[in-house]
Amino acid sequence: MPEAEVADVLVIGAGASGSVLTARLAEAGVSVTCLEQGGWVSASEFPGEDPAFDAIQLARWAMNPNTRKRPADYPINTAEADIWPLMFNGVGGGTVHYAAMWPRLVPSDFRVRTLDGVADDWPISYEDLEPFYERVQERWGVSGMAGDPAYPPMPEYPMPALPIGLIGQRAAAGMNRLGWHWWPHPNAIASRAHGRLAPCERRGVCQTGCIAGAKSSTDITYWPDAIRDGARLITGARVREITVNQTGRATGAIYIDRDGAEHHARGRTVVMATNGVGTPRLLLLSRSTHHPDGLANSSGLVGRRLMLHPMVAVAGTYEDDLESWRGPGGTPLIGLEFYETDRSRGFVRGAKWDLYPVAGTLPHFQLLHGKPLKERFGASAHERMARMMGRTFLWEAQIDDLPQVTNRVELDPTLTDSDGIPAPRVLYRVHEDARRNMAFQLDRMREAHEAAGAIETNEWHWMPEVGWHTLGTARCGNDPTDSVVDGYGRSHDVSNLFVIDGSVFVTGSAMNPTSTIAAFALRTAEHILATRRDS
Numbered sequence: 001m002p003e004a005e006v007a008d009v010l011v012i013g014a015g016a017s018g019s020v021l022t023a024r025l026a027e028a029g030v031s032v033t034c035l036e037q038g039g040w041v042s043a044s045e046f047p048g049e050d051p052a053f054d055a056i057q058l059a060r061w062a063m064n065p066n067t068r069k070r071p072a073d074y075p076i077n078t079a080e081a082d083i084w085p086l087m088f089n090g091v092g093g094g095t096v097h098y099a100a101m102w103p104r105l106v107p108s109d110f111r112v113r114t115l116d117g118v119a120d121d122w123p124i125s126y127e128d129l130e131p132f133y134e135r136v137q138e139r140w141g142v143s144g145m146a147g148d149p150a151y152p153p154m155p156e157y158p159m160p161a162l163p164i165g166l167i168g169q170r171a172a173a174g175m176n177r178l179g180w181h182w183w184p185h186p187n188a189i190a191s192r193a194h195g196r197l198a199p200c201e202r203r204g205v206c207q208t209g210c211i212a213g214a215k216s217s218t219d220i221t222y223w224p225d226a227i228r229d230g231a232r233l234i235t236g237a238r239v240r241e242i243t244v245n246q247t248g249r250a251t252g253a254i255y256i257d258r259d260g261a262e263h264h265a266r267g268r269t270v271v272m273a274t275n276g277v278g279t280p281r282l283l284l285l286s287r288s289t290h291h292p293d294g295l296a297n298s299s300g301l302v303g304r305r306l307m308l309h310p311m312v313a314v315a316g317t318y319e320d321d322l323e324s325w326r327g328p329g330g331t332p333l334i335g336l337e338f339y340e341t342d343r344s345r346g347f348v349r350g351a352k353w354d355l356y357p358v359a360g361t362l363p364h365f366q367l368l369h370g371k372p373l374k375e376r377f378g379a380s381a382h383e384r385m386a387r388m389m390g391r392t393f394l395w396e397a398q399i400d401d402l403p404q405v406t407n408r409v410e411l412d413p414t415l416t417d418s419d420g421i422p423a424p425r426v427l428y429r430v431h432e433d434a435r436r437n438m439a440f441q442l443d444r445m446r447e448a449h450e451a452a453g454a455i456e457t458n459e460w461h462w463m464p465e466v467g468w469h470t471l472g473t474a475r476c477g478n479d480p481t482d483s484v485v486d487g488y489g490r491s492h493d494v495s496n497l498f499v500i501d502g503s504v505f506v507t508g509s510a511m512n513p514t515s516t517i518a519a520f521a522l523r524t525a526e527h528i529l530a531t532r533r534d535s
Contacts, residue, residue, distance in 0.1 A: 015093020
């Protein structure tokens with residue numbers, strides 16, 4: 001499509017939300033252009049078969065863009081952040097790099113103000129998203145087991161749950177002794193052949209891409225269909241600004257290609273799908289006479305109420321070989337015993353527990369971070385490694401991160417990306433309520449390991465490099481003075497501008513957000529189609 005033409009919908013970002021919305025609109029015959037600053041990543045680049053994959057993961061495949069420094073990445077100033085945002089720029093976005101965990105939010109997550117007197121309720125409910133949860137999980141190829149008592153009744157997943165393995169059996173036995181909740185975790189990983197997805201080989205290296213093609217990333221599951229249906233995907237397109245007309249309505253986006261040339265892509269509707277850091281960055285960059293504080297920012301909340309899910313973990317080492325390197329990695333088990341509020345614990349809300357395998361040598365060495373120096377080097381370290389390898393797994397607690405207006409994304413006054421565009425600066429401090437939550441969960445996870453027969457435990461009290469989930473920086477709501485978009489992601493200020501990524505979250509919950517982001521994006525796509533027909 002020549003630049004002079006105008007797409008019905010211009011989407012910024014080809015990750016989880018942008019893929020879902022683009023594919024649905026293209027399927028319905030809407031003309032869609034999507035701008036993605038990264039490119040396609042070939043499975044041949046994934047290091048899962050390389051004996052040094054864990055070292056490669058810490059450098060070339062690092063989740064932190066400040067470490068990875070691929071041409072498509074932009075720097076983030078995290079000097080004043082307790083947790084560092086993690087992301088991946090490319091076709092498929094973070095789904096190329098994620099662990100493919102696929103839990104839904106629970107109904108209480110949408111009603112935190114009503115139930116617990118903190119934060120705010122969402123303008124939509126679990127029931128509003130439920131049909132869209134069910135639709136996206138079929139396309140994503142989710143493996144799981146229905147019947148989890150922590151959720152309302154739901155139909156069976158498209159595929160059976162992945163095996164929980166020896167670590168799952170051992171962990172579940174410990175949870176049973178304590179009378180605590182556990183359930184096989186749903187994962188967007190094929191347990192058998194499904195569409196373009198191959199069966200999982202359980203390598204346990206999901207976060208460095210999937211060489212088997214079993215993990216559902218949207219470059220596999222959505223983009224081939226979207227392009228077949230007429231969507232136009234422009235890669236290597238770094239967006240600098242959302243443009244507006246004389247009345248303040250969005251008209252398109254200015255982007256810079258990898259040769260340094262500037263272009264203007266035009267759209268009658270513009271949709272932001274660039275994650276909870278990239279979206280506020282771009283909205284704040286898009287100042288104009290009509291929007292002097294940034295696009296869609298009359299509330300002053302663009303970039304505010306950032307949530308990043310603090311995490312803590314306890315590793316347990318056992319006597320017998322548990323093949324604890326086997327995947328998914330990802331998680332085979334979920335624990336929600338301490339998810340809902342119990343004020344006797346000294347904080348509100350709770351945490352989601354995930355069981356993690358430990359694959360590779362370097363992760364085992366990382367588990368020794370708190371040990372005396374003599375135990376981390378030389379013969380003593382080798383002896384300890386021999387005891388731990390294949391016998392060690394993690395319980396990890398993902399903390400419900402309640403929104404704080406002081407946690408935010410701003411434009412950095414000096415730092416820029418390689419095209420000279422101001423980079424984001426993240427200011428984020430873990431709230432005292434979350435710290436009490438973390439301490440409580442650490443004690444309980446140690447109990448769970450001990451009940452399962454661990455001979456040794458090691459605690460990770462603090463993990464800064466865990467900001468996979470960037471949420472809340474363009475929150476949805478009914479009140480234009482206290483939210484950025486409505487329950488469909490439509491801007492209160494700019495009627496033809498939508499936000500559909502994790503920025504719209506009102507509360508962070510303690511769940512991995514991808515299934516909710518995908519369901520929200522599909523619901524928005526259907527809303528755009530319905531309102532087009534009605535207009």
